Amino acid sequence: MPQMNANLNHQFNTNLSRVQPTPIRVFDNNASKIPGIVKLTLGEPDFNVPDVAKKAAIQSINDNDSHYSAGSGTPQLRQAIANYLQNRYDLTYDADSEIAVTIGATEAIYASLFAIINKGDQVLIPTPTFPLYEAIVNLLGGEAINIDTSDNDFVLSPDALKKALADHDHVKAIVLNYPSNPTGVTYSADQLKAIADVLADTDLVVIADEIYSELIYGGHHTSIAKFIPGQTIVLNGASKSGAMTGYRIGFMAAPAELMKRIGMVHSIMITSPSDPAMAAAVPIFDSDDGHQATLDMKAAYEARRDFLVAALQKLDFTVTTPRGAFYVFAKIPADQGTDDVKFATKLAQEGKVAVIPGSYFGDGGEGYLRLSYATSMDNLKLAVDRIKDLLNK
Template identity: 45%
Template sequence: MVNVKAGLSKQYNRLFEIVPPAAIRAVDIKLSAIPDIIRLTIGEPDFAVPMPVKEAVKTAIDNDDSHYAPAKGLLPLRQAISTYVHERFSTPVYDPESEIAVTIGASEAIYDALSALFNRGETILVPTPTFCFYQAEALRLGLNVVEINTAPNYLFTAEMFKQAMADHPEAKGLILNYPGNPTGVTYPEETLKELAQVIDQTDVLVMSDEIYGELTYGRQHKSISAYIPEQTIFISGLSKSHAMTGYRVGFIAGPAALMKMVCLAHSGVVTTAPTPMMDGALAALTVAKDAPAAMRDVYHQRRDLVLAGLAEAGFSAPKPEGAFYIFATIPDFLNQNDEEFVYELGEQAGVGAIPGTVFGDGGQGHIRISYAASTEDLTEAMRRLVAFSQAARAEQKQAQA
C-alpha cells in the first residue's frame, strides 16, 4: 500500500467531498455478499445482445478496424441514429454532421452536456425521484441542484414547472428522464405537450434522457424534442433497448450551436468512442432495429408478475408504463426506514432491492425493484417477499394481541 505524502492528502477537488459514492452500486455490492440472494437491484438486462450486433463487432475486429474514428463517431452510425430516433421517437431530423455525437454510454452524454452547457453556480431543476447520477454529476461540476418532488404521480407537470420558475427564476436548465428510473412512469402526450408549451416561454435548456424510450407498454414514446427542438438536448443509447450495457454506446443530439460545445467536451474527455463498438451499434440500429420488441414483450409479462407479487405482499405501486422498474411503497407493518429495510429484506428474505431515498425527494419509504432479471428469479423473489411479509404481519398481530 502506498501512503500519500502528508502535504498532498487534501490535493483534490473539494466538490467531490459533497457528492457521496454511487449509492445504487454501494447498496448492490453490500447486498451481493449475502448468500443465495436474488438481486433485483441493477438495471442490467438479462437478454443476450442481438446476434447481428455481435457479428458486426467480430467482423470489425477481424478486419483490424482498430483505428481512431472521427470524434463525433462514425458518420454512417450518426446517419442511422438520426433516422432511428426520428422514426421511433418523433425527434427532429437531426443533421448527422453537426447535431449528433456518439458517446461512451448515455452517462458520458449527460456529463458532456452538463459540463459544456452550464457554468459553475448556475441552477438546474431536477424532478425527483430520479436516477441519482444527474444530481451527483451536477454537484461535481459546481452547479446548484434544485430537486422538485413529483410524488405521488411522478410526473413533472406544466404547473410544477411554472411554480419552480417562480421560486427559482435564475434556473438555466431542466433534466427530464422518461420513461422514468426508478418509477417506470412516462408522460401522456397531452401532459408532455403542455409541459413543452410552458418551457417554450422561457430560455430554460432541457436535457432529456430518454434511454428507456423503446421500453414502453401500451403507448409509443414521444420525445419532448418534437415540441421544443431548439431548446432540447436529446440523450439516449443502446444499453437498455438492445441489452448492450457493456458495449457502452450512447448518443446525444441537439441544435448545432449547442452541440458544438458538447462535442468539445466529448472529444476532450474520450477523443472518440471505440470503433468496433460503433460498428456493432450500426448493426443494432439497422439490421437489429426491431430486436427491442421481443424484449419489451417479456418485460411486460415480468412487470405484471412482480406487481402481483408486491400486491400480495401488501406493497402498493403505480403501474409502470415504461422501463423495467417498479417503485413500491413499503407497507406500514414493515420498517418504514427504506435504507434499513432493504438490508432486512436482503438478510431475512434473500431479495435485493434499492432504497427509495437514493433517488431524491419523494423516494423516502419506497424501494425500487428491477424486473430486468430472469422470470424464474422474479417468481422466486416474489415468493420470498410474500413469505417475509406474511411472517412480519403475523408477528405484528401477535404482538398487538
C-alpha cells in the first residue's frame, strides 16, 4: 500500500480543516458494532424501490440507454419533475431552463451554495438541522450562522429571522428545511408566508430543501417558492419519497437566471446523472403507480410515528407529534439529565438501542434524541421495550 508523501500535508485546501467527519456517521458506525443493537439511526427509507421504478430502470438498461445525457438531466425526467411540481405543489417551472436533475439532493445543496458563496459570506441556518449545510458552507469558505429555533417549537419565527439579519452584515443566503430532519416539524402556509414577507425585502437567496415534502401526515406541503419564487431554489428528489437513496436522484428548480449559474457548477462537477437512475425516477414523480407507492409507504410511516410518539410520551420523554419526515425529536426525561450524548451512548451500550444525540444537529438540539422510524414496527416495539428497561434500571 502506498504511503502518502508527508510533504503533501501542506498541499490541501485549507477549508478542508474546517470540516469534521459527521458525528452522526461516527456514532452510528460505533453503535453498529454492538451485537444485537436495534438501530433507529438511519435517515433512509427501509422500503424497497417501488416496482414501477425498478422496471423503468431495467427498461433503460435493456434499451442501451447508456450515454451522456444533457447536464440538466433527461428531458423526460425534467418534464416529469415539472409536472410533479405543478400537480403536487402548484409551482410552475419550465422543464428546459428551470430544472436540473442532481446526484441526490446532496449535490443540489452543494451546487447551490457553491454558486453563491464567496469567502466570508454568511448563510443563515435555522437549527437543529441536517448538518450537511454547515459542512458545505465551511468547505466553501463561508460562515454558517445558526439560528436556534428550539424556543419556538423548532419553527423559525419572522422576529428571529429579522434579528439574525440585523446582527450580521454579510448574509447571502438562508437554508430552510421543511419537513425537517431532525425534528419532523414543518411549516404551515401562513408561517412560510410570514417568513417570505421578511425575505422579500432582502436580496437573500433562499435554499428550500423540501426532500421530505411527500411525507406529511395530515395537510399538504406548501413551498416557500409559492410566495417568493424569484429568489428561491427548490431542492427535492426521489430519495425519500421513492425509497431510492442509492439511486442518487435529486433535483433543483429555480428561475432560469439563477439556474444558469447553479447549472454551470453542477455540469462541471458531474457532467450528467446516471441514465437508468433517471429513468427509474420518472414514474416516481409522474405516474399513478409511483404516487401510490409513496402513499403506501407514508401510511406505514404514519402508523409507526403514532406508535413511537405515544410510547415515548408514556416513558416521560417530551415529544410533540411531528407532522412530517420520519423522525421523532424527543426530549430526554427530566430525571435523566440533559446530556444527550451521554444518554445516547448509555442507551446504545447498555440498552442496545441506537439513536442520534440531538446536539449533533446544531444549536437547540441539546437534551434531545433523534429517533428514526424508517424501520419496522417490530424494531420499534423492541426499541421501546429496551428503552423502558434501561429507564427502570
